[in-house]
Amino acid sequence: MATLLELTSQGDVGTMSDESKLANFKLMDPQQLYELWERQPWSAHAIDLEGDKREWETSVTELEKEQLAYNLSAFFIGEERVATQFSGLVRSYESQGEEAFLTTQQVDEVRHAQFFNRFYAEVLQRDGSFEERLVQAREDVNEAFIQLFDVELVNAQENLLQNPGDIEAKVDFVVMYHMVIEGTLALTGQHFMQEFLESKGFMKGLLEGYQRISQDEHRHVAYGTWFLKEKAGQDPAFKRRISTKLMELMPLAQGVLVPPGVDDPYDYELLGYHSSETNQFAFNALSRRLKVIGVPLGDAADVAA
Numbered sequence: 001m002a003t004l005l006e007l008t009s010q011g012d013v014g015t016m017s018d019e020s021k022l023a024n025f026k027l028m029d030p031q032q033l034y035e036l037w038e039r040q041p042w043s044a045h046a047i048d049l050e051g052d053k054r055e056w057e058t059s060v061t062e063l064e065k066e067q068l069a070y071n072l073s074a075f076f077i078g079e080e081r082v083a084t085q086f087s088g089l090v091r092s093y094e095s096q097g098e099e100a101f102l103t104t105q106q107v108d109e110v111r112h113a114q115f116f117n118r119f120y121a122e123v124l125q126r127d128g129s130f131e132e133r134l135v136q137a138r139e140d141v142n143e144a145f146i147q148l149f150d151v152e153l154v155n156a157q158e159n160l161l162q163n164p165g166d167i168e169a170k171v172d173f174v175v176m177y178h179m180v181i182e183g184t185l186a187l188t189g190q191h192f193m194q195e196f197l198e199s200k201g202f203m204k205g206l207l208e209g210y211q212r213i214s215q216d217e218h219r220h221v222a223y224g225t226w227f228l229k230e231k232a233g234q235d236p237a238f239k240r241r242i243s244t245k246l247m248e249l250m251p252l253a254q255g256v257l258v259p260p261g262v263d264d265p266y267d268y269e270l271l272g273y274h275s276s277e278t279n280q281f282a283f284n285a286l287s288r289r290l291k292v293i294g295v296p297l298g299d300a301a302d303v304a305a
C-alpha cells in the first residue's frame with residue numbers, strides 16, 4: 001500500500017512503447033486551448049441546486065457529510081487561492097495565444113470559486129459573506145494544505161510578479177500550479193468525488209459542477225504540460241529544474257491527500273475508497289504527463305536523491 005511519495009520515489013513502471021508513444025504525443029498549443037475554451041462555456045449560477053438542498057437534508061448521512069467536508073472545503077478554498085494567485089503568470093505571457101489562454105484560465109478559476117461559494121451558501125446554508133464562508137471552510141483542511149496554498153503558492157506568484165520575464169520562476173510556478181495542484185491533487189479529488197456522487201445518484205447539481213470544473217481543469221493542465229514540454233525541449237537545465245521542483249513538492253502533495261483526523265495516514269478509507277486507490281490514481285495522472293513532457297519520474301527521483 002504505497003503512498004504517493006513512495007510511488008514517486010520508486011520511479012515509473014511503464015513500458016518503453018508507452019514511453020515513446022507519450023513522448024511523441026501531440027499537444028494543443030495555447031491558441032488552440034483558447035479556442036477550445038470558447039467552445040466549452042458554462043455558468044456557475046445557472047446550475048440548479050434546489051434538489052441538492054433537499055437531498056443534503058434527507059439523503060446524505062452524517063458520516064458522509066463529515067467525509068465530504070474535506071473535499072468540498074479543499075476545493076472551495078483552493079479555487080479562491082488559485083484564482084487570486086494567478087496574475088503573475090498572466091503577466092509572464094510570451095505570445096498572444098498564451099496571453100489569451102491564461103486570461104481564460106483566471107476567469108475559469110474565479111467561476112469555480114463562485115460555484116463553491118453558491119454551494120456553501122445555498123445547500124450547506126452557511127450564512128454570512130463569501131469571505132466568512134471561506135474562513136469557516138478553513139476548519140476542514142490540514143496543515144499541508146495551508147502550507148501549499150497560503151505559503152508556497154503565494155511565494156511562487158510573488159517571484160513571478162517581481163520579474164514576469166524570469167523563465168525559471170515561471171517554470172517553478174507551472175510545476176507547482178499545473179502539475180501538482182491541478183494535475184495531481186485537483187483531478188484526483190474531482191475523479192473520486194464524481195464517482196461517489198454518480199454511485200449514490202444524489203446531488204446532481206454538485207455533480208454537474210464537478211464535471212464542468214473538471215473539463216476546465218483538463219484544459220488548464222494541458223496548457224501546463226505544453227509549457228513544460230516546450231521548455232524541457234529547449235534546455236536540459238529546465239528538465240533538471242522541473243524534476244527538482246517536483247520532488248521538493250511531493251511530501252507536501254502527499255500530506256494534502258490525507259484528510260484531517262485519520263488514524264493511520266498510510267491506511268484509511270474515505271467515501272468507500274481506500275487510500276491506496278487515491279495514491280495510485282494521483283501517481284498515474286502525474287507520471288503520464290511527465291512522460292509527455294520528457295521528464296520521467298525515475299529521473300525526477302534520481303535528481304532529488
Ligand SMILES: [Fe+2]
Binds near residue numbers: 079082108109213217
Ligand atoms: Fe479551478
Ligand SMILES: [Fe+2]
Binds near residue numbers: 182216217
Ligand atoms: Fe484550474
